[in-house]
Amino acid sequence: MLDIHKIMVPTPYSVGPVNAYLIKNQPLTLIDPGPEMPAALDSLQQGLSALGVAVKDIERVLVTHNHSDHSGLAAWVADQAQARVFVHELEIRKLAPEYSYYQERYPFFAEGGLPEWELKDILDDADPLLKPVLPEPFIEAVTGGEELHFDGGSLQVLHLPGHTSGHICLYNPVGKELLAGDFMLKHITPNPVMEADYPDFSRRSPALRQYLASIKKITEMDIRINFPGHGETIEDNKALAAKSLQHHARRLTKIQNLLEEKSMNAYQLMRLLYPKIRGFQIFLGMSEIFAHLDYLHETNRITREERNGVSIYHKNPCA
Numbered sequence: 001m002l003d004i005h006k007i008m009v010p011t012p013y014s015v016g017p018v019n020a021y022l023i024k025n026q027p028l029t030l031i032d033p034g035p036e037m038p039a040a041l042d043s044l045q046q047g048l049s050a051l052g053v054a055v056k057d058i059e060r061v062l063v064t065h066n067h068s069d070h071s072g073l074a075a076w077v078a079d080q081a082q083a084r085v086f087v088h089e090l091e092i093r094k095l096a097p098e099y100s101y102y103q104e105r106y107p108f109f110a111e112g113g114l115p116e117w118e119l120k121d122i123l124d125d126a127d128p129l130l131k132p133v134l135p136e137p138f139i140e141a142v143t144g145g146e147e148l149h150f151d152g153g154s155l156q157v158l159h160l161p162g163h164t165s166g167h168i169c170l171y172n173p174v175g176k177e178l179l180a181g182d183f184m185l186k187h188i189t190p191n192p193v194m195e196a197d198y199p200d201f202s203r204r205s206p207a208l209r210q211y212l213a214s215i216k217k218i219t220e221m222d223i224r225i226n227f228p229g230h231g232e233t234i235e236d237n238k239a240l241a242a243k244s245l246q247h248h249a250r251r252l253t254k255i256q257n258l259l260e261e262k263s264m265n266a267y268q269l270m271r272l273l274y275p276k277i278r279g280f281q282i283f284l285g286m287s288e289i290f291a292h293l294d295y296l297h298e299t300n301r302i303t304r305e306e307r308n309g310v311s312i313y314h315k316n317p318c319a
């Protein structure tokens with residue numbers, strides 16, 4: 001049996017606290033330690049000490065994906081405890097000091113028709129957290145399919161991309177527990193975050209195709225309880241997966257229908273659906289729209305034409 005404990009760690013984001021998890025079997029393992037900020041560090045240390053554990057006792061750190069609210073403290077914990085950090089190989093380049101979050105996304109903004117002032121609005125809304133950096137000697141790359149052993153159980157590493165390309169979940173086949181990171185959350189639908197595809201960084205990763213395939217995989221698994229990266233524990237995993245599939249199916253149909261009335265670029269669609277959002281939310285809006293447009297295009301439900309470097313989408317007359 002795995003002895004899993006949740007530690008709530010504050011974040012500066014609207015999503016609220018992140019759930020770190022301690023697995024109190026040997027080797028002592030910490031999943032998603034939280035963001036790099038003083039209040040998070042205090043909460044993590046208090047949470048661990050309430051469980052009778054000091055940071056230096058941690059023997060292994062698992063990071064579900066490289067978003068700063070999950071992975072920010074990984075380097076600090078690894079350094080304090082001389083522990084290794086297990087992370088999917090597709091997340092590793094994002095943890096390098098020279099990685100710039102927007103650099104590889106600029107061409108997608110241009111292709112989407114995002115005006116200059118909107119880009120400035122995104123860039124001016126600086127992340128309150130520092131970009132997570134993880135020195136290479138701490139990193140243990142995983143690709144999915146690995147079995148992480150404990151005294152009294154094991155966790156399987158599942159590669160379930162879509163929220164990020166290298167998102168992993170951890171599954172205990174005996175207790176039928178899933179540690180889901182941001183793959184599935186009870187109250188919000190995770191954003192299929194726009195990122196460059198590996199190894200051809202000039203393309204977007206097919207985030208929604210990956211996400212829907214990941215959700216379908218999960219529906220075939222026997223999951224008794226799902227410990228997500230934010231919010232409450234999920235008991236009816238199949239119902240939540242079905243809800244998520246429905247949500248995206250509806251969103252796909254809505255976008256397809258809007259394009260029947262009028263051809264548009266990604267930015268125009270984003271503003272039609274989200275007229276009021278500002279700052280980083282504009283980036284998330286573009287992400288959401290591009291993920292759905294790319295999926296509709298891949299499945300021949302819409303067509304795309306390039307005009308002056310901007311992709312314009314039309315309904316497919318044959319669809």
Ligand SMILES: [Zn+2]
Nearest residue numbers: 065067163182
């Ligand atoms: Zn995330």
Ligand SMILES: [Zn+2]
Nearest residue numbers: 067069182229
């Ligand atoms: Zn998150």
